[in-house]
Amino acid sequence: MNERRPLVVGNWKMELSHKGEAEAAASLVKQLKTESQEAEIVICPSFVSLAEVADVLSKSEKVALGAQDVFWEEKGAYTGEVSVMQLRGVVSWCIVGHSERRRLAAETDEQVTRKAALLMKYGISPIVCVGESAQEREAGETVARLTQQVKVLLAEMPLSALTKIVVAYEPIWAIGTGVTPEMAEMAEAMLMIRKLASERYGREGAEKMQVIYGGSVNASNAREIASEPGVDGVLVGGASVRPMEFVRIIREVIGR
Numbered sequence: 001m002n003e004r005r006p007l008v009v010g011n012w013k014m015e016l017s018h019k020g021e022a023e024a025a026a027s028l029v030k031q032l033k034t035e036s037q038e039a040e041i042v043i044c045p046s047f048v049s050l051a052e053v054a055d056v057l058s059k060s061e062k063v064a065l066g067a068q069d070v071f072w073e074e075k076g077a078y079t080g081e082v083s084v085m086q087l088r089g090v091v092s093w094c095i096v097g098h099s100e101r102r103r104l105a106a107e108t109d110e111q112v113t114r115k116a117a118l119l120m121k122y123g124i125s126p127i128v129c130v131g132e133s134a135q136e137r138e139a140g141e142t143v144a145r146l147t148q149q150v151k152v153l154l155a156e157m158p159l160s161a162l163t164k165i166v167v168a169y170e171p172i173w174a175i176g177t178g179v180t181p182e183m184a185e186m187a188e189a190m191l192m193i194r195k196l197a198s199e200r201y202g203r204e205g206a207e208k209m210q211v212i213y214g215g216s217v218n219a220s221n222a223r224e225i226a227s228e229p230g231v232d233g234v235l236v237g238g239a240s241v242r243p244m245e246f247v248r249i250i251r252e253v254i255g256r
């Protein structure tokens with residue numbers, strides 16, 4: 001599992017201005033100039049800043065660009081949505097199924113799966129977020145919820161997709177709260193996600209899939225989280241918009 005290069009993704013959400021996103025990207029490029037490429041680093045600014053941030057990142061090979069979402073149809077009369085065809089050639093990654101989208105836009109597991117499949121079709125790697133709510137956790141439904149989300153996703157995916165698709169385990173109650181699960185609880189959920197892949201594709205296939213953790217990751221806890229077996233990296237929200245802290249997180253994840 002851990003021969004895969006660790007992945008560190010920054011989800012900038014709606015935290016910065018257009019100018020602020022370009023500045024944060026430039027700062028990151030500058031700070032990472034002399035870093036080794038032990039981790040795969042992805043930043044996901046807002047749609048409006050993608051072109052400008054892409055321009056900033058073109059001066060560096062260290063940071064890749066991702067989008068925060070995509071629509072589930074390729075084309076058509078969908079005012080305000082962004083299609084995979086518009087992202088193609090601009091980003092190489094895209095987050096889908098973030099709990100904030102599932103909650104605010106009532107996205108279903110099926111819609112999230114359609115998005116992931118479309119991204120794969122266009123050569124963009126999907127980072128698919130799954131996770132249980134606080135209520136589901138209290139009711140002992142974590143396993144059932146994760147199983148549902150992952151099974152719907154994998155039902156549509158050929159084995160070859162597993163080298164491109166990333167599953168991000170993000171317990172909803174840990175997002176933006178400063179609270180993280182106990183390491184054992186986190187590892188158990190993430191191993192379970194891989195086990196579901198293993199049931200469908202066999203052990204070898206499942207080993208190809210990257211499973212990362214998200215939810216209140218910061219420079220103080222990134223090392224412990226990333227060193228858990230079965231954790232291939234982190235998805236960082238709040239702490240990723242501060243370039244210095246994000247760089248510290250990257251260093252913690254690669255163990256320096």
Ligand code: PGA
Binds near residue numbers: 214217
């Ligand atoms: P957080 O967000 O790091 O601010 O908790 C993570 C996420 O929503 O992806």
